Amino acid sequence: MRALDTIAESIRLGYAHPTKIINTLIEVENDGGLGAVRRIERHLSLGSAALRDRQHPNIGIAQQWLNSTRAYLITQAERKQAV
Numbered sequence: 001m002r003a004l005d006t007i008a009e010s011i012r013l014g015y016a017h018p019t020k021i022i023n024t025l026i027e028v029e030n031d032g033g034l035g036a037v038r039r040i041e042r043h044l045s046l047g048s049a050a051l052r053d054r055q056h057p058n059i060g061i062a063q064q065w066l067n068s069t070r071a072y073l074i075t076q077a078e079r080k081q082a083v
Helices: 002-013 018-053 059-082
Strands: none
Touching: 002 018, 002 059, 018 059
């Protein structure tokens, strides 16, 4: 999955531009629906825990991706309920 490569590269570099995050999440949803976004959220949740356990210096970026993914899922769910 290309999105996971993008996320991993961002965490490795220690930087995540907000536009890159939202564009990646939109791409994931376009390619695989909200189920794919949920899978990304699951990977990020597990990965963030592992990075936290290892005291990785870029855990903040992983957490930024995780929080953004969760916010995206909530927003999309609210949009679908409003329709």
